[in-house]
Amino acid sequence: MEFGFRLTVRDNALDWRVVRVRALGLPLPAAAFHAVQATESGHEGRYCFDVSAALPLAGPLVHYRGWLQVP
Numbered sequence: 001m002e003f004g005f006r007l008t009v010r011d012n013a014l015d016w017r018v019v020r021v022r023a024l025g026l027p028l029p030a031a032a033f034h035a036v037q038a039t040e041s042g043h044e045g046r047y048c049f050d051v052s053a054a055l056p057l058a059g060p061l062v063h064y065r066g067w068l069q070v071p
Contacts, residue, residue: 013040015038016040035054038051046070047068051065
């Protein structure tokens with residue numbers, strides 16, 4: 001799988017949205033992957049993230065969020 005993302009800044013965070021998908025070199029409709037998304041930001045010296053992925057027929061695959069302390 002290969003994903004292409006559009007990165008935008010929204011509410012002081014970097015927002016990742018799927019715009020291109022390929023499987024084994026073949027293009028797939030990006031609209032089917034609208035629930036694959038991520039947001040990252042900084043807060044009080046920490047790198048914060050929220051990542052989720054769901055597919056139309058499979059449902060939720062993964063969702064994780066948290067932070068990393070920046071040295």
